[in-house]
Amino acid sequence: MKAVDTNILVYAEITTSPQHSRAHQVLTELAQGPAAWAIPWPCIHEFLRVVTHPRVYHPPLPSQVALQELKAILASPSLVLLSETAVHATILDEVVKQSGVAGNLMHDAHIIALCREHGASELLTGDRDFTRFTGLKITKAEQTANVLKMAIATVTKARRQPE
Numbered sequence: 001m002k003a004v005d006t007n008i009l010v011y012a013e014i015t016t017s018p019q020h021s022r023a024h025q026v027l028t029e030l031a032q033g034p035a036a037w038a039i040p041w042p043c044i045h046e047f048l049r050v051v052t053h054p055r056v057y058h059p060p061l062p063s064q065v066a067l068q069e070l071k072a073i074l075a076s077p078s079l080v081l082l083s084e085t086a087v088h089a090t091i092l093d094e095v096v097k098q099s100g101v102a103g104n105l106m107h108d109a110h111i112i113a114l115c116r117e118h119g120a121s122e123l124l125t126g127d128r129d130f131t132r133f134t135g136l137k138i139t140k141a142e143q144t145a146n147v148l149k150m151a152i153a154t155v156t157k158a159r160r161q162p163e
């Protein structure tokens with residue numbers, strides 16, 4: 001199962017972001033696809049904080065618009081929301097010990113722990129900090145974009161082939 005980090009959600013929402021079209025495409029494919037995909041709850045809260053913050057985006061999204069956009073994402077029937085279970089503290093402890101993170105990177109450790117806890121195999125992100133964690137494939141936004149470009153090129157080439 002693929003999990004989506006905050007910045008993919010933000011890039012998909014903010015049309016002025018250079019990564020917007022790629023992130024929007026990835027999010028749409030996940031949301032409309034049959035395979036289970038996930039968003040950790042802390043990423044949802046962070047998404048709302050970022051897109052409605054006037055010091056981050058000008059103009060920021062009005063809260064009600066951000067909540068409506070979120071509601072559309074949450075409507076995906078294949079979406080799994082990741083939250084803490086009874087074993088979360090143990091898994092978080094393992095993640096922190098393995099990575100040696102502290103301070104602001106504890107938030108990232110929390111995201112990784114949630115993904116591991118729920119069996120996610122991959123995290124789609126634009127944040128390089130996640131590469132310091134093990135046990136989960138980290139696909140950065142630009143890698144996701146390259147995979148999409150290759151897939152689009154393959155489909156386009158196949159369509160051009162004479163029958």
